Amino acid sequence: MAYKAVFVGVNKQLDQTVNELPGAKRDALALWSLFSDTFPDLSSTLLVDEVATKEVTSRAILEALDIASDEDVVILSFAGHGTPDGCLVFYDTVSTDLSGTTLPMTTLADAFRMTKARAVLFVLDSCFSGHAPARVLEVNATPRSAFSLENVAGDGRVLLAACTATQSAWEQPGTGHGLLTAALIQAMADGMAETVSFPAIADDIIQLTRVAGERLGYTQTPVFLGHVEGGLVFPRLKRGANFNANFPSTNVVHVNGPFSDLLPHGFPDEIVEQWVARFPHGLNTLQMRAVNEYAVLAARSLMVVAPTSSGKTMVGELAAIQSVVAGQKAVFLLPYRAIVNEKFEEFTARYGEAGLRVVRCSGDASDSVGSILTSRYDLAFFTYEMFLSVALGSPHLLSRLGVVVVDEGQFITDPRRGITVELILAMLVRAKERGVSPQLVLLSAVLGELNGFNQWLDVPVLLSRERPVPLIEGVLDRNGTLQYRDADGAVKTEEMLPRHAIVQRTKEQSSQDVVVPLAQKLVSRGEKLIVFRNSRGKAQGCAKYLARELGLGRATAALGALPEHGLSSASHDLRFCLEGGTAFHSANLTRTEREAVERGFRSADGGIHALASTTTLAAGINTPASTVILAEKEFLGEDGRPFTIAEYKNMAGRAGRLGFNETGKAIMLADNPIERAQLFARYVQGRPEDVASSFKNEKLATWLLRILSQVRGVTTAEIPGLLVNTFGGYAASRANPAWVPWVEEQISELISRLLQANLAEDESGVIHLTLLGQAVGASSLSFESGLRLVELVRGVDWATTSSVYVLCLLQVLEEMDDVNAPTLKRGTTEAVRVSQTTQRFGLRAAQLLQRFGADQHQMWKRCKRACIISDWIEGVAVDEIERRYTTNQFWAAVNYGDIMNIADTTRYHLRSARGVLTALLLDNPELLASVEELIPRLEFGLPTRSLPLLNLPIELNRGQRLALIECDALDSEAVFAMPDDALTQCIGAESSAKLREAHRELASSAPGAV
Structure with a gap:
């Protein structure tokens, strides 16, 4: 008796619209390896991924059946997608031509009946009814044929299918196999018996698969059909050389x-x-x-x-x-x-x-x-x-x-x-x-x-508290005395700066008085510095005065990498700084500008010797410095909150990077010796704060809604257990035995509010979120903000309202009220924002922005944000937006960072609003499509008519795109038709050359190109 086999596993798909599978290839490899190691004379074919095309796979399977003699046993396995009408999906299957690129199971059934083989074992780890990411190809409007699994099996023909015709076939986390294949390997290779036989082993495989599926929350019951006279007996499969090579x-x-x-x-x-x-x-x-x-x-x-x-x-x-x-x-x-x-x-x-x-x-x-x-x-x-x-x-x-x-x-x-x-x-x-x-x-x-x-x-x-690069931490006072902890842990003091070097440079004492002489000393020794400041404006100003004071050469490479179009006030300041060998890093810079600064600072010969930055640079961006200077010890605009010790350690840790410096230094500035000693004790010698959850009892409703969005449905009695499952609930219940009873008392009221707002439904005692509740629960919004958004959406006649009104509506949310729009707090100068809002969004907009307890000042800030967003998405130049909304250059200056913060935060919460709108306005697809269009407009700051410019083969910045708009070049065709000199004037020589080259490559690769 001879054994012939074909093992097929298709993870990858040529059609980009088809979901790939992580485990199908491993299924085929594992079964091929086990059978090959067990049967040295096995005649087998292994087809996976790119090799498993329809032509190659169909031929291999059909030929194996056709040439088999009445003494042969044919083993076939297929792991991959099936289609709802009973076809096998291959690497080159195209969803728009399923009939021509798949293999119908009916064709296999005919081949099974015609083969002379003594026995055929067909392991089918696929399904024909299910949903992504099950092993089924989802297609729309595909008619279901009368295909039945029973048609494949028969006398001498054994089919082991992953599931019934109405179920889904799933993959097992951890093993990387389909549930059926994992169970088959366990039953045929991991048992104690020397032989295994069908149908005796089928029950074990079915039970193993069912249990694994139930654990995942699915119902999957394999199907065993057919029979072989005298049974189909195999030796226990071995893990030998092939298996070990494929699965080291x-x-x-x-x-x-x-x-x-x-x-x-x-x-x-x-x-x-x-x-x-x-x-x-x-x-x-x-x-x-x-x-x-x-x-x-x-x-x-x-x-x-x-x-x-x-x-x-x-x-x-x-x-x-x-x-x-x-x-x-x-x-x-x-x-x-x-x-x-x-x-x-x-x-x-x-x-x-x-x-x-x-x-x-x-x-x-x-x-x-x-x-x-x-x-x-x-x-x-x-x-x-x-x-x-x-x-x-x-x-x-x-x-x-x-x-x-x-x-x-x-x-x-x-x-x-x-x-x-x-x-x-x-x-x-x-x-x-x-x-x-x-x-x-x-x-x-x-x-x-x-x-x-x-x-x-x-x-x-x-x-571990060890660093490959030792760190010296200290505090420097205005007398020039540095109190520091050496790398060996010893506390020391030294006169780091002579007292006469620290002089008052402006009308009042400031950190500049110390930063300048300190930077002069360190840079003269070849060091690279990061000076952390607590606001964008201070970081920008610090880099400017260091550029004037240090007398360094220009950072040529960074200057050459800066964009030439769409410049902000910060863009001009950055050029000034780079001319003097310094730079700043903050949200006031575009991504291209920040990347140019980062590269220039990282490079040994990049020419940037001192970098002034806001505190966000401390969170992992690769900017190695020999010394870090912390000019402040508290945040600005957050009620003066002092840095936590952990935040300080993160900033200090930017000093001294492996491969760049042998030792790093972190220096915090103090006003006098007393403050120096206090800061040293708190930050240098202090231990970081204990881990604590951000969960607060007053946020219980928000946490409840977020947790419910992660589960299918629970009884009221199970909800406290879900909350205890969070770290906050876990810690609270450990610290206070009465916490869970307190939560139980609150649950009833919160569930009532969810039911009344149509965010949840109660089905025989099981609470689950509605489509609207899922949209709010999976959103970025608090419970109260979610309810506010639902009320606002329901209060608009969307049949007569533009989708842009959504952007105005979002400004009423409490999350947006936390977003700063620099505004004068005295007088009525900002009252003009009301009329500006009315001009852009209509009379109702001003009334809307007064909702939910907004005082006059808060309303003006909401109006200002709405107007800034309107100008941004209509393509108004950045410097013009800055000019329009800067009421006072010193106290209420609007910069690029403010514009982007408003636009990005609105875009982030628009995703939540989109879900709510979808749940409430399913009958208005035109509006929903228009809301979807707002997302790229907010990201890129472009009017609707110019969105096709995003499809150009190279990336352009906003200024370059706006220049193209001015020339009425609103899509790829118009851009490529522009004369070279006009295109160069719009986007610059370098980008123009790249665009022309990309266009030539696209043209040469197009169908029919010679």
């Missing part, structure tokens, strides 16, 4: 330091070589402990608490690559879009050539949401908010992840962003109950007491 142990439990230790575990040569080049000394102590003591490369979750520049980011990077090597996805969650963009570009350059697909998702047009939803990626970078949004809308995202790396995990304590981080972690904790448990690697700066944070997450903690 990626679990690394010990390394000695060199990255080459990872090569035997499947890590690609190209990636290991890169690591060796970046870190020739191999893994540092922290990283080796993570691998050897905490098994981070054996998929064990871990919290790493260590100072900046300690190497903890590499721990997450190692875990991510290990996950990809094991056939799973990896995601990094980061606090800011700027860091997402930086990491995306860095990892694309680093790993793209090794074949890894790197994507990002930060809420911008450049996002790869489509790739993420169709699993067409290996590494993804998200902001916290976007990950939570995508995971709530597409729950299958979690089940396909091998690791979630949460960077800057201390943000859980942030008053505004902490709720998002905590809800993400609570979602991961709760997913474990369903068997979905991607590895969690949480990276954090040094923290105080954890207060049970690690116990709530059920992860061990790797704590």
Whole structure:
């Protein structure tokens, strides 16, 4: 008796609209390896991904059946998508031509009947009815045929299908296999018996699959059909050379330091070589402990608490690559879009050539949401908010992840962003109950007491206070005395500046008096400085006076990289600073300008010696400095809140980066010796604050709504348990036994409010959110703001109202009231904003902006924000917007950073409004489409008619696009038709040349091109 086999697994799809599968290829590889290792004389064909086309696969399967003799056993396995009318989907299947690019199961049924084979075993890990991300191809208006699984089976023909014709076939988190294939391997390879036989083993496979499906919350019951006289007996499948080659142990439990230790575990040569080049000394102590003591490369979750520049980011990077090597996805969650963009570009350059697909998702047009939803990626970078949004809308995202790396995990304590981080972690904790448990690697700066944070997450903690680059921290007073803690921990003082060097340079004493002589001394020694300031204006001013005082050469490369169009007042200031070898880094700069500054500062010969920055630069952007100067010790505009110790440590940690400096220095400024001693005791010698949830009892309604948006339905009695599942609830219930009874008392009233607002429904005691409730619960809004938004939307006659009115409506939300629009607080100068609002949005707009307790001053700020947004999306130049809305240059100056903060925050909350509008106005698709159009208009600041310019093959900045609009070049065709001199005048010589080249490449690659 001879065995013939064809194993097919299709993860990848040529058609970009088809969802990719992470486990189908592994299914085929595993079964081929096991059967090949067990049957040395097996005649087999393995077809996966690009090789598994319709032609090649159909021929292989049909030929295997056709040439089989009456002594042969034919084994066929298919893992991949099916279609609702009973067809198998291949790599080259096209959703618009299913009949021509798929293989009908009826064709296979005919071949099964015609074959002479003694027996045929067909393992079908696919489904024909289901939904993404099940193993079914979703197509619209596809008629269901009379196809039946029974038609494939018969005498001597055994079919083992993943599920019934009305169910979905799912993949198992962790193993990277379909549920059926995982159960088949467990039953045929992991048992104690020397032989296995069908149909005897079928019940085991069915039960294993059903249990795995139920744990995930799905009903999946495999189908076993057909029979073979005398049974179909196989020896227990063996894991031999083929299996070990295709599935090497990626679990690394010990390394000695060199990255080459990872090569035997499947890590690609190209990636290991890169690591060796970046870190020739191999893994540092922290990283080796993570691998050897905490098994981070054996998929064990871990919290790493260590100072900046300690190497903890590499721990997450190692875990991510290990996950990809094991056939799973990896995601990094980061606090800011700027860091997402930086990491995306860095990892694309680093790993793209090794074949890894790197994507990002930060809420911008450049996002790869489509790739993420169709699993067409290996590494993804998200902001916290976007990950939570995508995971709530597409729950299958979690089940396909091998690791979630949460960077800057201390943000859980942030008053505004902490709720998002905590809800993400609570979602991961709760997913474990369903068997979905991607590895969690949480990276954090040094923290105080954890207060049970690690116990709530059920992860061990790797704590280190060591830095590869030692850090000296100190406080300098106006007498020039520096009190500091040396790298060895000893407390010392020294006269860092002579007293005569510190002179009053303006009408009043200021930090400038100390910063200038300190910078002069440090820069003269070849050091690079970051001066942290607590506002955009102060950072800008600091860079300007340092440019005047230091007498440095121009930063030529950075100047050459700056955009030439759409300049703001900050753009002109930046040029002045770069001419003097300094720069500033803040939201007042465009992304292109910030990137030019970052590159110039990182480069040893970039010409930028001193960088003045707002505090956001402390959160992970790669800007190594030898010395960091903290000119203030409190935030501006937040009621003068002092820096927390953790915030100070993050800023101080920017000093001294591995590969750049042997020692880093962090210097905080004080006014006098008494304050110097106080600041030294608090910040240098102090311990960071304890971990605390941002959960507050007064925010219970918001937390309840957010939690309910993550579950299908619960009874009222189960709700306190959901809240205890959060870190805040966990900590509160531990600290106060009466907390849960208190929550139970509040639940009834909150549920009543949800029901009355039509945000929830009660079905026989089970509470679940309505479509409207899901939209509000998954939004960025508080409970009260969500109710406010619903009321506002319902109060508008949208049949006679433009979609742009939504932008005005959003300004009434409490989240938008937190967004600053610099406004004079005295007199009635700003009252003009009311008439400006009426001109842009109509008479009702001014009335709307008075809603919900707004006093006169708050109303004017709302009007000002609405007007700024209106001008921004209509293409008014930045410098003109700055001029129009700057009431007083010193007290109420509107800068580019203010404009972008207003536009970006409105865009962020517009996504929430879009969900509410969709739930309430399903019968108005034109309005909804128009609202959707507002999102790119807010991002790019363009009028509707010019949106086609976003489709140009190269990226242009807003100023360049506005220049094209002035020339009536509103789409690609018009742009490419422009004379060279006109195009150059609009977008500059460099961009013009790039655009022409991109156009030629597109033309040469077009169908029919010669």
